[in-house]
Amino acid sequence: MNSSLKTLLSIGLGLFILTAPLLFPNYQTQLAVLWLMVLLALTWDIMGGQMGYNSFGNIVYFGVGMYTTAVIQRGLFFNVDEYASMAGGTESQLSLLDYLLSLGLGLASGALLCVVLAVVLGAGILGLRGHYFAICTLGLGIAAGEIASGWDFLGAGSGLVTPLFPETFFGRGIFFYYFFLILAAVSFVVLRYLYSERFGLAINAVRDDEDKAESMGLYTTRYKTIAWSVAAVFLALAGGAYGNLIGFIDPMDVAFAGPTLGVWMVLMAILGGKGTLWGPVIGATIFHITQELFWTYLLGWQRVALGLLIIIIVVFFPRGILGWIREQWPERFGQQVDGEEQR
């Protein structure tokens, strides 16, 4: 492929991404969720791919961010407890400024809380390795869902309604499409920077041989905690916004959605190729589109089709799409035997 064609293609793709919600107004929410998927896969890959810690509990940060944002948004204008017990009975409209301010404040608090949570949880469980870490995080996700469904302050099992999106010249779909687009792009850029320097090498070293990394004097615990906190920040922001996009927070199906989002983020990263920067992006895109096609054209069989897809991924592309390409053409990824003579 020559370079001018490449530039033309990337400009075209860029324009398409920027204008997609205007071109397909009926799919705005789906397109916004696409970027959410990309973000979920990217943040899962920090731990799962680059660091070799398979976490099934990242959904905790997503849910905690979502609830924190909603509670703050509510608390600024209503009594949360009263509000929750009425289960959305007193719906009223916020002005755009109030809405954005409360959303911003809520997202910031959610992100902060999740960093604290990541550090506290990390101190307890980042010492676990392999299967033990995976099982422990799986438990965390389930426990968080159970706690939220039993906590009356958060509306318990009947959920929490987030504030209505104010009426303005642009709709909720457009707003959250660009929100998730920017969030996914920012996380991509931040991760690209982190992976390209010492931090990236250090977490790769932990993945390849943590005992060796320790015996070389690396501050492994610090790196692991930072990696988890970075994932937590982006997940909290995504969760807070997703609650507002959906409009209703169900503890098990929206906030701590372990069996859906929590598993999908792992699948998407593996499908695209875990441990690579572009892999999760590619995996999330393909996964989301195929999943939506299954829902549309194979209704009734969509879960079967999804299961089949998962089996095909694991059997034929155990290292993901990018991992497979890397195995076929390693020299494209900078691995080569240098022909030049010894200096």
Added chain:
Amino acid sequence: MSHLLEVRDAAKSFGGVVANENISIDVPEGKIIGLIGPNGSGKTTLFNSIVGYHPIDSGSIKFSGKELTQLRVPQIARMGLLRTFQQTRIYGGMNCVQNLMISTPTRNESLRAMFRPIPPEVTEQAEELLEFVGLYNKRWLLAGDLSFGQQKLLEFAMALMNKPKMLLLDEPTAGINPTLINGIIDRLKLANAELGITLLVIEHNMRVIMNLAEHIYCLAHGQLLAEGVPKDIQHDQRVIDAYLGAN
């Protein structure tokens, strides 16, 4: 005379198995010291005790005058006491240059340094060391794709990258092609002479250890059997019996 590493009456048992008993060794600064003994005599256990993999039951281990017995593996490594493994350990999913770049000393690493780009000097130094161990033209290959011998060389280079004061080498020439062994001996001697790194070497290859070490300790059945200069050890009847069996 003060020693860089002083092990006094170290004892370690695993359940009923006594792996080390009353072992005392001294490693003076700047020297190359050998540690030999038949299989299962407790050499690797002693190494593991020194670098903090498991606590010793009694005794003391001092490095530069500081007690190591209460410290953990990374803390001891940051003091400049490093070890290599008998079953070579490298970062298999990264290329050789990256393996070296992440092996820089972390003694005074601040939180901010974790997020800084890798300085060009580090890359340069990594390439120089790869040249030193003869892996320069394999530098862009994944470390996991190298042969066992090459991985040993890479692990040695990683240890040097960390600029340790002292290096514990667990069988540096095991599994290496005989023609390469001379190269390794030369490089170990160079590292000792030019970089001033004190070496404590476990080795089964007698030709290598007699060539390399200035002073040798011999373990058998978890106890210190003999010590002395290579010549004495070679002719010590107890050592010969331990290796070949006595009536």
